[in-house]
Amino acid sequence: MKSLIILCVTVVSFVSSQNLILAQDKKAEEKTKPTSIAHIRISGSLGEGVAIAEPLFSSMQETLKDKIDRIKKASTDTTVKGLLLEIDGVDVGWGKLDELTEALNNFKKSGKKIYSYLEAGEMKDYLLALSSDKIILPESGWLMLTGLRAEVTFYKEMLEKIGAQADFLKVGDFKSAIEPYTRTTMSESSRKQMESMLDDFYEKSIVARIQQERGSKKWAPEDIRKIIDNGPYTAKKATELGLVDMVGYFPSVTEAFKKELKVDDITLLKNYGKNKVDEIDFSNPFALLKLFAAPTISSNSKPKIAVIYATGAINTGKSEQSFLGSESCGSTSMIQAIKQAENDKSVKAIVLRVDSPGGSALASDLIWAELMRCKKPIIASMSDVAASGGYYICMAASKIYAEPGTITGSIGVFGGKINMGGTYAKLGITSEVITRGANANLFSSTSSFSKSEREAMTKLIDDCYDQFLTKALTGREKAGSKLDRKTLEGLAGGRVWTGRQAKANGLIDELGTMQDAIKMAAKLGGLPANSDPELLLLPKGKSFLDSFLEPKTQLSLKSGLDISGVTSLFKEVKGLDSFLRMRNEPLWLMLPYNLQVK
Incomplete structure (x- = not known):
């Protein structure tokens, strides 16, 4: 018995000493790491x-x-x-x-x-x-x-040089999206709203931010303005x-x-957390098949939130990338994504992430209607821009989040066309038209609107604007806002607001990030509080083969034209891109200008 006790004590002592050595080794390893x-x-x-x-x-x-x-x-x-x-x-x-x-x-x-x-x-x-x-x-x-500057690009004189003329109608004094094509300078109403927005960015996003983050300097706002001026x-x-x-x-x-x-x-x-590119052996034809493989989408039954991205100018048809490198938000692609989220039983709620200046009135309404048919909770999250048609589609949400610096609003409608008759004449192209009906030439590319056609277009635009106001008011009431029609009309008329201004005016509900919107969606979807829900990102990304075979897809040249002068020219002409994309649409809900605030 005595020998057994001695043996046990010896074993315990040995194990303890080994644990002590291991602990010391681990501590030394941590110290040297x-x-x-x-x-x-x-x-x-x-x-x-x-x-x-x-x-x-x-x-x-x-x-x-x-x-x-x-x-x-x-x-x-x-x-x-x-x-x-x-x-x-x-x-x-x-x-x-x-x-x-x-x-x-x-x-x-x-x-x-x-x-x-x-x-x-x-x-x-x-x-x-x-x-x-x-x-x-x-x-x-x-x-x-x-400091800060807002730059607006105008195309009227460029159109005149080629013999073209813009013929547009609008609703709203501030709906200045047509001005780049009909003017060479800003109108008084456009300048007024631009200066209001610029003041908000300058004072809140720049001066106040420097004052807050450099608090140890005890700078007053006027001190910071002076520093900027110098x-x-x-x-x-x-x-x-x-x-x-x-x-x-x-x-x-x-x-x-x-x-x-x-x-x-x-x-x-270095480059912490960045996805690594899988190396592809281009000499191996079987390895090249990786380029053409359809994207793999993990599917499971875990409760999740669908994030549906509405990015770029809104148009009918499928989403695509243009020759000038800009994205479009196609109504067909969006409706497919909404239906996928609605039919997926594991999706408990939807976040509509919008980064769009608007576009086609028809496409915006089709997306809005599909969102309204969806029975799952929808929360809207605004990125850089969610204006006009981009704001319109947010009206289907139970709650709207925007960043303080988001550009939103622009509740207004315009429509029209570019008369290319003079351009064709310069090229020696002539045409002869036979019509039946007073307004048969409504969308002729070789003539401006007649008096009868102008009256018909005005009725269309007025009716579309009334729909926009009614749906905006319904959406705001759905979110619990107490906006009335008269107040909303005063905020509309095509006027653009920052996220801060929109929150103060009741056009949105909360200032917050996409993550804040996801948390609210999770709450409304019945997911556990403080959970980090799995996300289903839609519409799905295209594979190389998808992009190559897409009939309407236009490859971007912007990455291959990064040459001094050429790149800046592309940025100026890019403002025409969305316009050309929607040339066959009668009515547009679009943000004023190819707007850049730097």
């Missing part, structure tokens, strides 16, 4: 929707959601101790900028630090970097803090003023992190 910092680069435009569904291009076109998901992943990754943002030429609207800012603010709630490195600090680069704990510029860099700044001067924190090159950021975290070594996780 380098601290990891996630690196994420944010640059260029970030689209909405489902990325192209094949291995060759999927990682080349990151969406806004992809970028935000990577930031969120870094915040919950216990091996990541900080985030290094490399910001270089962020080309997004104010709504997406708000979404990214909120994602960074949520990251900071994890207690981890964010350092931002800017080479050429453009305005929106800097505004995004303001969410960081430290902003770094290289010695040769600059901070382009110069911009741009060199890296050295920006640091002296306290606009940025440090002058240094990219390697110095990791050195700064070492001091912050009090460690000797740091591992930089």
Whole structure:
């Protein structure tokens, strides 16, 4: 018995010593393991929707959601101790900028630090970097803090040079979408609404944000306006003023992190969380089949939220990409996506994610009608733009979320055509027309509207505008808003609002991100509180083969024309793209101008 006790004590002592050695080894291993910092680069435009569904291009076109998901992943990754943002030429609207800012603010709630490195600090680069704990510029860099401008492109004289003439009718003093084709300058009403919107962006999105994030400087709003008026700044001067924190090159950021975290070594996780491209052996014909494979969609019975993206100008038919690189939101594609979400028993609610300036009145109404037929809860989430037809389709939702910087409203209607008769004459093309009926030439491409045709078009436009107001009012009442017809008419007339202004006027319900909209949809769909629901993203991304065989698909040349002068010309002409796409539509619900606020 005594021998047994001695043996047990010996075994226990041995096991304890081994556990102690293992614990010490593990502690030593943790001590020697380098601290990891996630690196994420944010640059260029970030689209909405489902990325192209094949291995060759999927990682080349990151969406806004992809970028935000990577930031969120870094915040919950216990091996990541900080985030290094490399910001270089962020080309997004104010709504997406708000979404990214909120994602960074949520990251900071994890207690981890964010350092931002800017080479050429453009305005929106800097505004995004303001969410960081430290902003770094290289010695040769600059901070382009110069203010805000709205740029409007007009095409009237270009049309005249080719012998064409725009003939349009509209409802609403502020419905200025036709002005680029009928004028060479802004009308007084257009300038008034543009200045109101610009003031909101300048004071709230820029001045107030700098004041909030650089609170230690105790700047008053007038101090910040003066700083902006004296911009741009060199890296050295920006640091002296306290606009940025440090002058240094990219390697110095990791050195700064070492001091912050009090460690000797740091591992930089380059392009953290980014999907890797599957390598394709182009010499192997069987490997090439990967390009043509249809996208795989995981299907399971887990409760989920469907996110349906309405991106680009709204038109009848299928969604497509144009020759000039712009996306369209096709009513046929949208209706198919809505029906898929409705028929999928695992989908408990729908988030309608809108980034659209509007478009065809018919297509907008067809999408709205299908959403109204859907029996599942629908929450609308507005991105950079959800105006005119983009606002129209949101009226089917139980609740509307928008970002403070979203451009929305533009409740109005216009219709018309381009008279190409003079162009054809210059080319030596003539035509002879035989008609029966007073308005048979209504959509003739070689003549302007007659008096009778103008009266007929006016009736169509007035009726469509009345429908828009009625459906907007019904939608607002459905969401619990107490807007009356008279008040709504005062907010309509084609007038455009920022998300902040729209919330104050009752045109939307809440200021918030797409994630906020998803949470509300989950609640209405009966999903557990504080859950992170699985998402079904629709419409599905196209494979390479789908895109190649699509009869109406027009490949974009913008990536192949990144040449000084050519790219800027494409941006100017791009405003005509949506117009040409809908040339056969009689009535349009469209945002004024090819609007750029920079």
